[in-house]
Amino acid sequence: AASALSMLASTAFAASLTVGFSQIGSESGWRAAETTVTQNQAKERGIDLKFADAQQKQENQIKAVRGFIAQGVDAILIAPVVATGWDDVLKEAKEADIPVILLDRQIEAPDSLYLTAVTSDQVHEGKVAGDWLVKDVGAKPCKVVELQGTTGSSPAINRKKGFEQAIAGHSNITIARSQTGDFTRTKGKEVMESFIKAEGGGKDICAVYAHNDDMAVGAIQAIKEAGLKPGTDIKVVSIDAVPDIFLAMAAGEANATVELTPNMAGPAFDALEAYLKDKKAPAKWIQTESKLYTQADDPKAVYDAKKGLGY
Numbered sequence: 001a002a003s004a005l006s007m008l009a010s011t012a013f014a015a016s017l018t019v020g021f022s023q024i025g026s027e028s029g030w031r032a033a034e035t036t037v038t039q040n041q042a043k044e045r046g047i048d049l050k051f052a053d054a055q056q057k058q059e060n061q062i063k064a065v066r067g068f069i070a071q072g073v074d075a076i077l078i079a080p081v082v083a084t085g086w087d088d089v090l091k092e093a094k095e096a097d098i099p100v101i102l103l104d105r106q107i108e109a110p111d112s113l114y115l116t117a118v119t120s121d122q123v124h125e126g127k128v129a130g131d132w133l134v135k136d137v138g139a140k141p142c143k144v145v146e147l148q149g150t151t152g153s154s155p156a157i158n159r160k161k162g163f164e165q166a167i168a169g170h171s172n173i174t175i176a177r178s179q180t181g182d183f184t185r186t187k188g189k190e191v192m193e194s195f196i197k198a199e200g201g202g203k204d205i206c207a208v209y210a211h212n213d214d215m216a217v218g219a220i221q222a223i224k225e226a227g228l229k230p231g232t233d234i235k236v237v238s239i240d241a242v243p244d245i246f247l248a249m250a251a252g253e254a255n256a257t258v259e260l261t262p263n264m265a266g267p268a269f270d271a272l273e274a275y276l277k278d279k280k281a282p283a284k285w286i287q288t289e290s291k292l293y294t295q296a297d298d299p300k301a302v303y304d305a306k307k308g309l310g311y
């Protein structure tokens, strides 16, 4: 009875909560899943979620946050499209005594300006991806092309850093070309086409490292259209572990991915409710797990299991 009562109390408490969510957009399958999961989490907790899609533009996110402040919301969630330029608007939220929680990306600003950040360790993700490739190629020479995430975003900066850490000391593995594909399938395919053209029609490329699965799926299409076999002629390693990369793995067209949970809102809402109830400030970073998946992990079964999780 007591636990039911406390459940009732916390739901009743949350029922009065209005939370603004400034989302980047829907550039990838992972981002769309994060939105779905956040909306479901809010519904389950009786939280009134005000959603704003920024269409990938920082100025739209800043406008949305200002709107939430004017509405007098109880808290703000934001997935910051880039790492800089947030100090002023976050100071305005602080002055209005509205706690801000970062989702899936970090920012370069004093951490006094936000309650907590719920993200993966993106340097570690890049390292896990790089370590897989190092193990896979052994001592063979391997020319890598890299599809970077959105320029200036914390995942693009950190995933590059982690991958480079992994291949340092393995002089047989080099990054020959590196360019942003903006986390999208379309741009990932376009940039991979240019890499293939520039590298002997692709026969000189040993692997593509994409900062997310959507760019990897685009690259797979480009590799096939160039008459090469993705997954064998050119190895494919990426990050997110969205369902479609497991379809590619099951077809032998992708090799490895590092999982990123789309459920950042669960830990965020838990921290928020605890804070609002007894002003218990959470740690400034709530880290989510990163798990490597390869073709050895029954990709079809993983695909089926993931299909229900908001994707």
Ligand code: GYE
Residues within 6 Å of the ligand: 027, 028, 029, 030, 031, 104, 105, 155, 183, 211, 212, 213, 214, 239, 240, 260
């Ligand atoms: O990997 C990608 C999305 O911010 C870590 O953003 C997130 C990244 C994710 O576009 O699919």
